[in-house]
Amino acid sequence: xxxxxxxxxxxxxxxxxxxxxxxxxxxxxxxxxxxxxxxxxxxxxxxxxxxxxxxxxxxxxxxxxxxxxxxxxxxxxxxxxxxxxxxxxxxxxxxxxxxxxxxxxxxxxxxxxxxxxxxxxxxxxxxxxxxxxxxxxxxxxxxxxxxxxxxxxxxxxxxxxxxxxxxxxxxxxxxxxxxxxxxxxxxxxxxxxxxxxxxxxxxxxxxxxxxxxxxxxxxxxxxxxxxxxxxxxxxxxxxxxxxxxxxxxxxxxxxxxxxxxxxxxxxxxxxxxxxxxxxxxxxxxxxxxxxxxxxxxxxxxxxxxxxxxxxxxxxxxxxxxxxxxxxxxxxxxxxxxxxxxxxxxxx
Numbered sequence: 001x002x003x004x005x006x007x008x009x010x011x012x013x014x015x016x017x018x019x020x021x022x023x024x025x026x027x028x029x030x031x032x033x034x035x036x037x038x039x040x041x042x043x044x045x046x047x048x049x050x051x052x053x054x055x056x057x058x059x060x061x062x063x064x065x066x067x068x069x070x071x072x073x074x075x076x077x078x079x080x081x082x083x084x085x086x087x088x089x090x091x092x093x094x095x096x097x098x099x100x101x102x103x104x105x106x107x108x109x110x111x112x113x114x115x116x117x118x119x120x121x122x123x124x125x126x127x128x129x130x131x132x133x134x135x136x137x138x139x140x141x142x143x144x145x146x147x148x149x150x151x152x153x154x155x156x157x158x159x160x161x162x163x164x165x166x167x168x169x170x171x172x173x174x175x176x177x178x179x180x181x182x183x184x185x186x187x188x189x190x191x192x193x194x195x196x197x198x199x200x201x202x203x204x205x206x207x208x209x210x211x212x213x214x215x216x217x218x219x220x221x222x223x224x225x226x227x228x229x230x231x232x233x234x235x236x237x238x239x240x241x242x243x244x245x246x247x248x249x250x251x252x253x254x255x256x257x258x259x260x261x262x263x264x265x266x267x268x269x270x271x272x273x274x275x276x277x278x279x280x281x282x283x284x285x286x287x288x289x290x291x292x293x294x295x296x297x298x299x300x301x302x303x304x305x306x307x308x309x310x311x312x313x314x315x316x317x318x319x320x321x322x323x324x325x326x327x328x329x330x331x332x333x334x335x336x337x338x339x340x341x342x343x344x345x346x347x
Contacts, residue, residue: 034164054120055096057082059109063102074127091117098124149229149314157222158309159282161215165241166248166276166302168214170269173203173252178265181256186346196344200337204249208242215241219313232312236319240312243326244305247333251301254336257344276302304328 053076058068060083071079082090082099090096091111097120101107106128110117149155180186215237222228255272259265279293280286280302289297297303308325311317319326 053078054098054123055080056120056124057087057090057096057099059084059087059099059101061102067100067102067106070131071124071127073131076123077127100124100128149231151228153226154222154228154314155310156283157218157226157228158313159306161218161241162244162280162302162306162309163277163282164214164218165211165244165305166251167273168210169204169207169245169248170252170255170273172207173249174256174259174265174269175262176203177253177256178259178262181260181346182262197341200253200340200344203253204246207249208245211241211245228313230313231316233316233318236312236317236322237309239319240305240308240322240326243329243333244301244308247301247305247329250333250335250337250340253340253344257340276300279303281306299328301329301332304332 053074056071056077056079058064058071058079058081060081064081068079068081071077080096082096087099087109091099091109094116097114097116098108098110101109108121108124110121112118177186219228219230219237223230251272252269255268256265259268277283279289279297280300282302286297286303287294304325308317308322308329311322311325
Protein backbone atom coordinates (compact mmCIF):
# COMPACT_ATOMS: atom_id res chain seq x y z
CA UNK A 1 0.00 0.00 0.00
CA UNK A 2 1.24 3.49 -0.81
CA UNK A 3 0.83 6.67 1.19
CA UNK A 4 -2.71 7.73 2.06
CA UNK A 5 -3.99 4.14 1.96
CA UNK A 6 -4.33 4.11 -1.85
CA UNK A 7 -3.47 1.01 -3.82
CA UNK A 8 -0.64 0.83 -6.32
CA UNK A 9 -1.34 2.95 -9.43
CA UNK A 10 -1.33 -0.16 -11.59
CA UNK A 11 -4.09 -1.73 -9.46
CA UNK A 12 -6.19 1.44 -9.44
CA UNK A 13 -5.86 1.90 -13.19
CA UNK A 14 -6.76 -1.74 -13.86
CA UNK A 15 -9.88 -1.51 -11.70
CA UNK A 16 -10.89 1.75 -13.41
CA UNK A 17 -10.57 0.12 -16.83
CA UNK A 18 -12.64 -2.87 -15.65
CA UNK A 19 -15.45 -0.54 -14.60
CA UNK A 20 -15.39 1.00 -18.07
CA UNK A 21 -15.64 -2.41 -19.72
CA UNK A 22 -18.63 -3.44 -17.60
CA UNK A 23 -20.38 -0.31 -18.83
CA UNK A 24 -19.96 -1.48 -22.44
CA UNK A 25 -22.50 -4.29 -23.02
CA UNK A 26 -21.66 -4.39 -26.73
CA UNK A 27 -18.10 -5.38 -25.86
CA UNK A 28 -19.41 -8.31 -23.80
CA UNK A 29 -21.61 -9.37 -26.71
CA UNK A 30 -18.70 -9.50 -29.19
CA UNK A 31 -16.47 -11.29 -26.70
CA UNK A 32 -18.85 -13.99 -25.44
CA UNK A 33 -22.06 -14.27 -27.49
CA UNK A 34 -20.84 -13.66 -31.04
CA UNK A 35 -18.49 -16.72 -31.19
CA UNK A 36 -21.35 -18.96 -30.06
CA UNK A 37 -23.73 -17.55 -32.67
CA UNK A 38 -21.07 -18.06 -35.34
CA UNK A 39 -20.49 -21.67 -34.21
CA UNK A 40 -24.21 -22.45 -34.35
CA UNK A 41 -24.54 -20.89 -37.80
CA UNK A 42 -21.59 -22.86 -39.15
CA UNK A 43 -22.82 -26.11 -37.59
CA UNK A 44 -26.17 -25.67 -39.36
CA UNK A 45 -24.63 -24.58 -42.67
CA UNK A 46 -21.94 -27.31 -42.72
CA UNK A 47 -23.42 -30.43 -41.10
CA UNK A 48 -21.17 -33.45 -40.77
CA UNK A 49 -22.94 -36.26 -42.54
CA UNK A 50 -21.50 -38.92 -44.81
CA UNK A 51 -24.97 -39.49 -46.29
CA UNK A 52 -25.54 -35.92 -47.48
CA UNK A 53 -26.34 -36.15 -51.20
CA UNK A 54 -24.71 -33.91 -53.79
CA UNK A 55 -27.02 -31.11 -55.01
CA UNK A 56 -27.29 -31.39 -58.79
CA UNK A 57 -29.41 -29.37 -61.20
CA UNK A 58 -31.13 -30.88 -64.25
CA UNK A 59 -31.81 -28.40 -67.03
CA UNK A 60 -35.51 -28.07 -67.75
CA UNK A 61 -36.53 -29.46 -71.13
CA UNK A 62 -37.12 -32.71 -72.98
CA UNK A 63 -36.03 -35.72 -70.92
CA UNK A 64 -35.38 -33.64 -67.79
CA UNK A 65 -38.04 -35.23 -65.61
CA UNK A 66 -37.03 -38.78 -66.57
CA UNK A 67 -33.40 -37.97 -65.80
CA UNK A 68 -34.37 -36.42 -62.47
CA UNK A 69 -36.33 -39.52 -61.48
CA UNK A 70 -33.41 -41.75 -62.47
CA UNK A 71 -30.96 -39.72 -60.40
CA UNK A 72 -33.34 -39.55 -57.45
CA UNK A 73 -33.04 -43.33 -57.12
CA UNK A 74 -29.39 -42.83 -56.17
CA UNK A 75 -28.75 -41.89 -52.54
CA UNK A 76 -25.63 -39.97 -53.53
CA UNK A 77 -27.39 -37.32 -55.65
CA UNK A 78 -30.12 -34.78 -54.83
CA UNK A 79 -31.44 -33.68 -58.25
CA UNK A 80 -33.68 -30.67 -58.93
CA UNK A 81 -35.05 -29.16 -62.11
CA UNK A 82 -33.42 -25.85 -63.05
CA UNK A 83 -34.82 -23.52 -65.68
CA UNK A 84 -32.47 -22.81 -68.59
CA UNK A 85 -32.11 -19.16 -67.65
CA UNK A 86 -31.39 -19.88 -64.00
CA UNK A 87 -28.43 -22.26 -64.39
CA UNK A 88 -25.65 -19.74 -63.87
CA UNK A 89 -27.36 -18.19 -60.85
CA UNK A 90 -27.86 -21.62 -59.26
CA UNK A 91 -24.18 -22.47 -59.78
CA UNK A 92 -22.97 -19.07 -58.61
CA UNK A 93 -25.06 -19.09 -55.43
CA UNK A 94 -24.14 -22.67 -54.57
CA UNK A 95 -27.71 -23.97 -54.85
CA UNK A 96 -26.32 -26.77 -57.01
CA UNK A 97 -22.76 -27.93 -57.58
CA UNK A 98 -23.32 -28.99 -61.17
CA UNK A 99 -25.99 -28.77 -63.89
CA UNK A 100 -26.57 -31.71 -66.22
CA UNK A 101 -28.17 -31.18 -69.63
CA UNK A 102 -30.16 -34.26 -70.78
CA UNK A 103 -28.90 -35.86 -73.96
CA UNK A 104 -26.89 -38.76 -75.37
CA UNK A 105 -24.36 -38.29 -73.98
CA UNK A 106 -25.40 -35.80 -71.27
CA UNK A 107 -23.57 -32.50 -70.85
CA UNK A 108 -22.11 -31.49 -67.49
CA UNK A 109 -21.98 -27.76 -66.76
CA UNK A 110 -19.84 -26.86 -63.75
CA UNK A 111 -17.00 -24.66 -62.54
CA UNK A 112 -13.75 -26.68 -62.47
CA UNK A 113 -12.29 -24.10 -60.09
CA UNK A 114 -14.64 -25.27 -57.31
CA UNK A 115 -13.68 -28.43 -55.45
CA UNK A 116 -17.36 -29.16 -54.75
CA UNK A 117 -18.18 -29.07 -58.46
CA UNK A 118 -15.33 -31.40 -59.38
CA UNK A 119 -16.50 -33.87 -56.74
CA UNK A 120 -20.10 -33.55 -57.94
CA UNK A 121 -18.99 -34.36 -61.48
CA UNK A 122 -17.49 -37.68 -60.35
CA UNK A 123 -20.52 -38.60 -58.22
CA UNK A 124 -23.01 -37.72 -60.97
CA UNK A 125 -21.02 -39.52 -63.65
CA UNK A 126 -20.92 -42.65 -61.52
CA UNK A 127 -24.67 -42.47 -60.78
CA UNK A 128 -25.62 -42.04 -64.45
CA UNK A 129 -23.38 -44.83 -65.69
CA UNK A 130 -24.65 -47.19 -63.02
CA UNK A 131 -28.22 -46.31 -64.02
CA UNK A 132 -27.23 -47.10 -67.63
CA UNK A 133 -26.19 -50.61 -66.67
CA UNK A 134 -22.43 -50.25 -66.31
CA UNK A 135 -20.78 -53.37 -64.91
CA UNK A 136 -17.76 -52.75 -62.69
CA UNK A 137 -14.89 -55.29 -62.77
CA UNK A 138 -14.71 -55.14 -58.97
CA UNK A 139 -16.10 -53.22 -56.02
CA UNK A 140 -13.70 -51.78 -53.46
CA UNK A 141 -14.08 -52.64 -49.79
CA UNK A 142 -15.11 -49.52 -47.86
CA UNK A 143 -14.18 -48.78 -44.26
CA UNK A 144 -15.95 -45.71 -42.94
CA UNK A 145 -13.89 -43.93 -40.30
CA UNK A 146 -15.31 -41.09 -38.19
CA UNK A 147 -12.54 -39.05 -36.57
CA UNK A 148 -13.65 -36.81 -33.68
CA UNK A 149 -12.75 -33.23 -34.42
CA UNK A 150 -12.70 -33.64 -38.20
CA UNK A 151 -15.86 -31.62 -38.81
CA UNK A 152 -15.55 -28.10 -40.15
CA UNK A 153 -17.30 -26.66 -37.11
CA UNK A 154 -14.79 -28.40 -34.80
CA UNK A 155 -11.95 -26.85 -36.80
CA UNK A 156 -13.70 -23.47 -36.85
CA UNK A 157 -14.35 -22.91 -33.13
CA UNK A 158 -10.67 -22.57 -32.05
CA UNK A 159 -10.27 -20.14 -34.94
CA UNK A 160 -13.20 -18.08 -33.67
CA UNK A 161 -11.69 -18.10 -30.18
CA UNK A 162 -8.41 -16.76 -31.56
CA UNK A 163 -10.23 -14.15 -33.62
CA UNK A 164 -12.19 -13.08 -30.55
CA UNK A 165 -9.03 -12.72 -28.47
CA UNK A 166 -7.29 -10.47 -30.97
CA UNK A 167 -10.41 -8.48 -31.82
CA UNK A 168 -11.41 -7.62 -28.25
CA UNK A 169 -7.81 -6.93 -27.25
CA UNK A 170 -6.91 -4.63 -30.14
CA UNK A 171 -10.27 -2.89 -30.50
CA UNK A 172 -10.95 -2.58 -26.78
CA UNK A 173 -7.53 -1.27 -25.79
CA UNK A 174 -7.05 1.04 -28.78
CA UNK A 175 -10.48 2.65 -28.50
CA UNK A 176 -10.20 3.05 -24.73
CA UNK A 177 -6.94 4.97 -25.00
CA UNK A 178 -8.11 7.15 -27.89
CA UNK A 179 -11.36 7.92 -26.07
CA UNK A 180 -9.43 9.00 -22.97
CA UNK A 181 -7.13 11.14 -25.11
CA UNK A 182 -10.07 12.84 -26.84
CA UNK A 183 -11.70 13.60 -23.48
CA UNK A 184 -8.46 15.15 -22.24
CA UNK A 185 -8.26 12.51 -19.48
CA UNK A 186 -4.75 11.45 -20.44
CA UNK A 187 -3.60 15.06 -20.23
CA UNK A 188 -4.76 15.21 -16.61
CA UNK A 189 -2.91 12.00 -15.74
CA UNK A 190 0.44 13.55 -16.59
CA UNK A 191 0.45 15.38 -13.24
CA UNK A 192 -0.21 12.17 -11.27
CA UNK A 193 2.55 9.94 -9.83
CA UNK A 194 1.52 7.25 -12.31
CA UNK A 195 4.11 6.04 -14.77
CA UNK A 196 3.46 5.57 -18.46
CA UNK A 197 4.16 1.85 -18.09
CA UNK A 198 1.52 1.60 -15.34
CA UNK A 199 -1.17 3.00 -17.60
CA UNK A 200 -0.29 0.80 -20.58
CA UNK A 201 -0.02 -2.37 -18.47
CA UNK A 202 -3.36 -1.63 -16.80
CA UNK A 203 -5.05 -1.60 -20.21
CA UNK A 204 -3.69 -5.07 -20.97
CA UNK A 205 -4.35 -6.52 -17.49
CA UNK A 206 -7.98 -5.38 -17.52
CA UNK A 207 -8.52 -7.31 -20.74
CA UNK A 208 -6.79 -10.39 -19.34
CA UNK A 209 -9.39 -10.65 -16.59
CA UNK A 210 -11.98 -11.31 -19.31
CA UNK A 211 -9.83 -13.94 -20.96
CA UNK A 212 -11.20 -16.90 -18.99
CA UNK A 213 -14.87 -16.54 -20.00
CA UNK A 214 -13.88 -15.32 -23.47
CA UNK A 215 -12.06 -18.60 -24.14
CA UNK A 216 -14.05 -20.97 -21.94
CA UNK A 217 -17.58 -20.13 -23.13
CA UNK A 218 -17.07 -20.94 -26.85
CA UNK A 219 -14.99 -24.04 -26.10
CA UNK A 220 -17.46 -25.40 -23.55
CA UNK A 221 -20.30 -24.69 -25.95
CA UNK A 222 -18.45 -26.59 -28.66
CA UNK A 223 -17.68 -29.50 -26.33
CA UNK A 224 -21.07 -30.03 -24.71
CA UNK A 225 -23.50 -28.73 -27.34
CA UNK A 226 -21.80 -29.50 -30.66
CA UNK A 227 -19.64 -32.42 -29.52
CA UNK A 228 -16.24 -30.95 -30.34
CA UNK A 229 -13.36 -32.82 -28.66
CA UNK A 230 -11.18 -31.08 -26.07
CA UNK A 231 -7.99 -33.12 -26.07
CA UNK A 232 -5.42 -30.66 -24.75
CA UNK A 233 -4.51 -29.96 -21.14
CA UNK A 234 -5.93 -27.00 -19.28
CA UNK A 235 -2.40 -25.73 -18.60
CA UNK A 236 -1.45 -25.71 -22.29
CA UNK A 237 -4.71 -24.03 -23.26
CA UNK A 238 -4.27 -21.38 -20.54
CA UNK A 239 -0.68 -20.57 -21.52
CA UNK A 240 -1.51 -20.28 -25.23
CA UNK A 241 -4.52 -18.06 -24.54
CA UNK A 242 -2.61 -15.89 -22.07
CA UNK A 243 0.39 -15.36 -24.35
CA UNK A 244 -1.95 -14.69 -27.27
CA UNK A 245 -3.92 -12.09 -25.30
CA UNK A 246 -0.75 -10.33 -24.16
CA UNK A 247 0.54 -10.26 -27.72
CA UNK A 248 -2.71 -8.86 -29.12
CA UNK A 249 -2.96 -6.34 -26.28
CA UNK A 250 0.48 -4.99 -27.13
CA UNK A 251 -0.60 -4.48 -30.74
CA UNK A 252 -3.61 -2.51 -29.49
CA UNK A 253 -1.35 -0.32 -27.37
CA UNK A 254 0.89 0.43 -30.33
CA UNK A 255 -2.09 1.30 -32.54
CA UNK A 256 -3.32 3.87 -30.00
CA UNK A 257 0.02 5.31 -28.93
CA UNK A 258 -0.39 8.51 -30.92
CA UNK A 259 -3.81 8.21 -32.53
CA UNK A 260 -6.07 11.15 -31.71
CA UNK A 261 -9.48 10.43 -33.27
CA UNK A 262 -11.94 7.54 -33.53
CA UNK A 263 -11.80 7.74 -37.32
CA UNK A 264 -8.04 7.36 -37.32
CA UNK A 265 -7.93 4.50 -34.85
CA UNK A 266 -10.81 2.72 -36.61
CA UNK A 267 -8.97 2.80 -39.92
CA UNK A 268 -5.69 1.71 -38.32
CA UNK A 269 -7.25 -1.17 -36.40
CA UNK A 270 -9.08 -2.37 -39.51
CA UNK A 271 -5.82 -2.20 -41.42
CA UNK A 272 -4.23 -4.42 -38.76
CA UNK A 273 -7.04 -6.94 -38.23
CA UNK A 274 -8.74 -7.47 -41.59
CA UNK A 275 -5.71 -8.97 -43.37
CA UNK A 276 -5.22 -11.37 -40.45
CA UNK A 277 -8.87 -12.42 -40.40
CA UNK A 278 -8.50 -13.33 -44.08
CA UNK A 279 -4.99 -14.77 -44.14
CA UNK A 280 -4.57 -16.40 -40.73
CA UNK A 281 -6.74 -19.46 -41.27
CA UNK A 282 -9.77 -18.55 -39.18
CA UNK A 283 -12.39 -19.62 -41.75
CA UNK A 284 -10.24 -21.61 -44.18
CA UNK A 285 -6.75 -23.07 -44.11
CA UNK A 286 -3.90 -20.59 -44.42
CA UNK A 287 -2.10 -23.17 -46.60
CA UNK A 288 -4.36 -22.13 -49.49
CA UNK A 289 -2.22 -19.04 -50.02
CA UNK A 290 0.74 -19.31 -52.46
CA UNK A 291 4.09 -20.54 -51.17
CA UNK A 292 5.60 -17.11 -51.76
CA UNK A 293 3.22 -15.61 -49.18
CA UNK A 294 3.58 -18.36 -46.58
CA UNK A 295 6.48 -16.75 -44.64
CA UNK A 296 4.37 -13.61 -44.20
CA UNK A 297 1.21 -15.56 -43.32
CA UNK A 298 2.97 -17.80 -40.80
CA UNK A 299 4.59 -14.78 -39.11
CA UNK A 300 1.22 -13.16 -38.32
CA UNK A 301 0.25 -13.31 -34.62
CA UNK A 302 -3.27 -14.53 -35.35
CA UNK A 303 -1.92 -17.39 -37.48
CA UNK A 304 0.31 -18.51 -34.61
CA UNK A 305 -2.52 -18.16 -32.08
CA UNK A 306 -5.08 -20.06 -34.16
CA UNK A 307 -2.62 -22.84 -35.06
CA UNK A 308 -1.63 -23.27 -31.42
CA UNK A 309 -5.24 -23.32 -30.21
CA UNK A 310 -6.23 -25.92 -32.80
CA UNK A 311 -3.21 -28.06 -31.99
CA UNK A 312 -3.99 -28.03 -28.26
CA UNK A 313 -7.78 -28.40 -28.52
CA UNK A 314 -8.09 -30.88 -31.39
CA UNK A 315 -4.79 -32.77 -31.26
CA UNK A 316 -3.89 -32.60 -27.58
CA UNK A 317 -0.57 -30.89 -28.31
CA UNK A 318 1.71 -30.05 -25.39
CA UNK A 319 3.48 -26.74 -24.84
CA UNK A 320 6.78 -27.94 -26.36
CA UNK A 321 4.84 -28.92 -29.49
CA UNK A 322 3.59 -25.34 -29.95
CA UNK A 323 6.82 -23.64 -28.88
CA UNK A 324 7.27 -22.12 -32.33
CA UNK A 325 3.86 -20.48 -32.25
CA UNK A 326 4.46 -19.23 -28.70
CA UNK A 327 7.76 -17.68 -29.81
CA UNK A 328 6.00 -15.77 -32.59
CA UNK A 329 3.36 -14.55 -30.14
CA UNK A 330 6.03 -13.51 -27.64
CA UNK A 331 7.76 -11.47 -30.33
CA UNK A 332 4.51 -9.69 -31.17
CA UNK A 333 3.92 -9.05 -27.49
CA UNK A 334 7.35 -7.68 -26.58
CA UNK A 335 8.30 -5.59 -29.62
CA UNK A 336 5.02 -3.62 -30.00
CA UNK A 337 4.89 -2.96 -26.24
CA UNK A 338 8.44 -1.60 -26.17
CA UNK A 339 7.73 0.61 -29.18
CA UNK A 340 4.44 1.79 -27.67
CA UNK A 341 6.23 2.66 -24.44
CA UNK A 342 8.73 4.76 -26.39
CA UNK A 343 6.34 6.67 -28.66
CA UNK A 344 3.24 6.97 -26.44
CA UNK A 345 1.97 10.51 -25.98
CA UNK A 346 -0.49 11.71 -23.34
CA UNK A 347 -1.84 14.50 -25.53
